[in-house]
Each structure stands twice: as C-alpha cells, then as structure tokens.
Amino acid sequence: MEQYKKIACRYCDAKLPNAILELGSMALANSFLTKDQENEKEFECPLSITRCTNCGLVQLTHVVPADLMFSNYLYVSSTTATFRKHFADYARSMKEKSIKKENLLAVDIGSNDGLLVSCFINEGMKAVGVEPAKNLSDDANKRGIETINHYFDENTVQQIIKKHGKADIITANNVFAHIDNSQSVCKNAFDLMSDDGIFVIEFPYLVTMVDEMLFDMIYHEHLSFIALTPLKFLLARFKLEIFDVDIVSSHGGSLRVQIQKMGSKHPISKRVVDMLKSEQSRGFNDQPIYLDFAEKVYHVKNKLVGFVDQAKKEGKTISGYGAPAKGNTLINFCKFTPLKIDYIVDDNPLKQNMLSPGAKIPVVPSSYLNDHPTDYVIIFAWNFAKEIIEKLQHLKNKGVKFIVPLPEPTIVS
Numbered sequence: 001m002e003q004y005k006k007i008a009c010r011y012c013d014a015k016l017p018n019a020i021l022e023l024g025s026m027a028l029a030n031s032f033l034t035k036d037q038e039n040e041k042e043f044e045c046p047l048s049i050t051r052c053t054n055c056g057l058v059q060l061t062h063v064v065p066a067d068l069m070f071s072n073y074l075y076v077s078s079t080t081a082t083f084r085k086h087f088a089d090y091a092r093s094m095k096e097k098s099i100k101k102e103n104l105l106a107v108d109i110g111s112n113d114g115l116l117v118s119c120f121i122n123e124g125m126k127a128v129g130v131e132p133a134k135n136l137s138d139d140a141n142k143r144g145i146e147t148i149n150h151y152f153d154e155n156t157v158q159q160i161i162k163k164h165g166k167a168d169i170i171t172a173n174n175v176f177a178h179i180d181n182s183q184s185v186c187k188n189a190f191d192l193m194s195d196d197g198i199f200v201i202e203f204p205y206l207v208t209m210v211d212e213m214l215f216d217m218i219y220h221e222h223l224s225f226i227a228l229t230p231l232k233f234l235l236a237r238f239k240l241e242i243f244d245v246d247i248v249s250s251h252g253g254s255l256r257v258q259i260q261k262m263g264s265k266h267p268i269s270k271r272v273v274d275m276l277k278s279e280q281s282r283g284f285n286d287q288p289i290y291l292d293f294a295e296k297v298y299h300v301k302n303k304l305v306g307f308v309d310q311a312k313k314e315g316k317t318i319s320g321y322g323a324p325a326k327g328n329t330l331i332n333f334c335k336f337t338p339l340k341i342d343y344i345v346d347d348n349p350l351k352q353n354m355l356s357p358g359a360k361i362p363v364v365p366s367s368y369l370n371d372h373p374t375d376y377v378i379i380f381a382w383n384f385a386k387e388i389i390e391k392l393q394h395l396k397n398k399g400v401k402f403i404v405p406l407p408e409p410t411i412v413s
C-alpha cells in the first residue's frame with residue numbers, strides 16, 4: 001500500500017478543501033534509522049493539514065499506510081514515571097465511573113506495552129489489550145498481559161466477545177487521532193460495549209494545539225486533530241454520545257472524553273455543554289482561527305531557525321533533549337541537520353545509537369550530555385521541560401542554556 005491523498009472527510013465523507021498549513025514533505029517521525037541506513041533513501045510524505053468545512057474536523061491531507069508506521073513501533077509508554085502514574089490514576093477513575101461494580105471487563109485499544117491493561121488488572125478487573133505493533137504485543141504477552149496482536153476491527157471485537165463477553169470499559173489513549181477509519185472504530189466500539197458500558201478516548205485537543213501553538217503534534221501518525229464539536233457529530237452517526245470530558249495534562253493538553261450509547265445511564269455533564277459552547281463562541285467552528293494559527297506557525301519556525309543560525313555563527317554548540325516523534329516534526333520543518341544540532345539525547349534505549357528520521361541527527365543516551373555538554377540544549381520533549389531542567393541543574397550551573405521551543409522559542413538560563 002502507498003500513501004494517498006485524502007479526498008473525503010474521515011468523519012462525514014464531505015469533499016475536503018485545500019491545505020491550510022504545509023510543513024513540507026517529511027520522513028516518518030518514528031522511523032529512526034540505524035547507522036547502516038544513513039545513506040538509504042527514506043520514505044517521505046507531505047505533511048499538511050486541512051479542515052472539513054462541513055463537520056469541522058481538522059485532518060492531514062495525506063495518509064500513510066498504518067503498517068509503515070506501527071508494525072515495529074518504538075514508543076514505549078512505560079518509560080516515564082509521569083505516564084505510569086497517569087495510567088494508574090486513570091484505571092482507578094474508570095472503575096469508579098462504571099455502573100456495574102463486579103467482574104468488570106476492560107479492553108484497551110492500542111495498548112502499547114500493556115501499561116494501562118496492567119493497571120486495570122491491579123484494580124481487580126479482567127483486562128485485554130489490542131495492539132497492532134508485534135514487538136509491543138509480544139512483550140506484553142510475555143509478561144502475562146493478554147494482548148491481541150491486531151488492529152481493532154470486527155474480527156478482534158468478535159474474538160473478545162466470544163472469549164470474555166461484552167466490555168464494560170473500552171479505552172483508547174492517543175489512538176483515536178491515529179486511526180484513518182474512525183467510522184469503523186465507532187461502530188466496533190458500539191458492538192463491543194455492554195449497554196451501560198463506557199468508551200473512553202484520549203487525544204490531543206485541537207483547541208489547546210491552536211491556543212498554545214503546539215504544531216509539533218502534527219505528524220503522519222496523527223491523522224485527525226480533534227475538537228469536541230466534530231467528535232460529537234461523528235459519534236451521533238453511530239448512536240454514541242459524549243457524557244463527560246476532562247482536560248488532562250499529558251502530551252501538553254489532551255482531552256479525555258467519556259462516551260456511552262445514546263440515552264444510556266450517565267447524565268450529560270455541564271462540562272460537555274460548556275466546552276461545546278466555548279468552541280462555538282471562540283470561533284473554533286469557523287475557518288479564520290485556523291488560518292491565523294498557520295501564520296503563527298511560520299513565525300515560530302522563523303524565530304527558532306534564526307536563533308539557531310545566530311548561535312552557530314557565534315561558534316556555539318547545540319544539542320537536543322528528547323527524541324519524541326513531535327521533535328522530528330519540528331527538526332524537519334526547520335530543516336535542522338547534524339551541522340546545526342550535534343546530537344539528541346533520549347532515555348529510550350530503543351532510540352539510542354540510531355539516527356533521527358529525515359535530519360539524521362545521532363541519538364545517544366542522556367549520560368552523553370554530561371561528558372560532552374553543549375552551549376545550548378533544545379528541549380524537544382518540551383512537555384517535560386521542568387523535570388528535565390531540574391534533572392540537568394548541574395549543567396545549568398556550568399552555564400549551559402536551555403531552549404524551550406514551544407509555544408514560542410524561549411531561552412532558560
């Protein structure tokens with residue numbers, strides 16, 4: 001399968017208009033290269049967003065086949081303490097939300113290395129993961145966390161129902177925005193859910209992305225940039241409704257949306273009503289706010305590139321901290337190379353000794369920074385900037401300066 005240009009909207013099937021923001025043709029943000037692959041031609045695809053003028057969904061103009069992105073996925077959720085705590089709290093709060101209290105079945109879609117599934121098990125529930133990346137699902141199964149190595153489709157749903165019955169809790173963390181066929185996910189979730197079950201999805205909130213200029217969350221894996229209004233519209237097509245919503249701080253501002261079968265037992269919370277009203281009154285259901293966002297994105301890029309060019313002219317050295325996918329959007333949008341950024345440190349051993357996609361900047365363990373400190377450190381994992389700068393206090397004391405690139409490039413010294 002090849003990449004393709006999206007003609008019709010993922011949520012409503014209307015014809016999509018032209019792009020509103022173009023970041024250029026780019027390598028896949030999670031396709032790190034081994035050093036042997038340095039001279040091989042990388043897969044590239046345009047990275048642009050458009051907005052459906054019918055339902056309002058903001059989405060990528062081009063879709064890369066999922067197999068290219070997720071078959072050997074490097075993102076392992078257990079790597080940070082913040083995520084571990086986030087998921088433990090999450091499992092507990094979902095259990096409290098459930099109408100039924102005994103013998104609960106939870107299904108986690110896109111279960112990664114099984115972190116959330118294990119949190120559900122710790123809460124005394126039956127739990128199953130669904131994970132298309134073979135390396136991650138194998139790893140989870142080896143540790144006794146039941147994980148189906150497949151996409152969340154009709155067959156997977158039937159397999160779960162046959163073995164365990166219908167699900168009381170279905171979760172999809174940072175998965176819903178990654179899926180091309182959102183309509184079939186809604187249909188399959190409806191089929192898998194018990195009548196008073198809940199379906200909980202978490203995704204980066206479009207409004208936060210625009211408000212805080214978090215355009216680095218645009219990469220090929222994130223097919224949709226979701227606000228509550230278009231989501232409500234999509235769910236209604238499949239007899240589902242949003243009954244509650246929370247803003248959670250992971251990934252720099254995500255929504256956790258709780259969904260039930262239309263007319264089921266949970267009342268619609270005031271937060272849902274207020275958020276829908278706020279999207280309307282702030283102009284998020286109209287085009288101009290997105291055109292304005294695109295203008296600002298080009299401005300931030302120019303500022304960061306200008307700063308790096310100036311530092312290099314002064315003979316300074318620069319490294320990067322954190323090699324998350326979003327860092328690669330920023331690096332490749334700014335066309336940084338090893339001539340500008342010497343290396344990037346990352347604590348994920350799967351990324352170490354690799355080259356970053358597109359820019360081919362070497363990724364090394366964080367200890368490398370202590371032995372080879374640079375004048376500046378750009379924090380690509382900016383949502384952990386505070387933790388990182390605290391951890392690197394000893395370098396700061398030696399005069400190393402930190403650059404937090406977003407929402408507006410800022411130097412912390």
Ligand SMILES: [Zn+2]
Pocket residue numbers: 009010011012013014052053054055056057
């Ligand atoms: Zn649409």
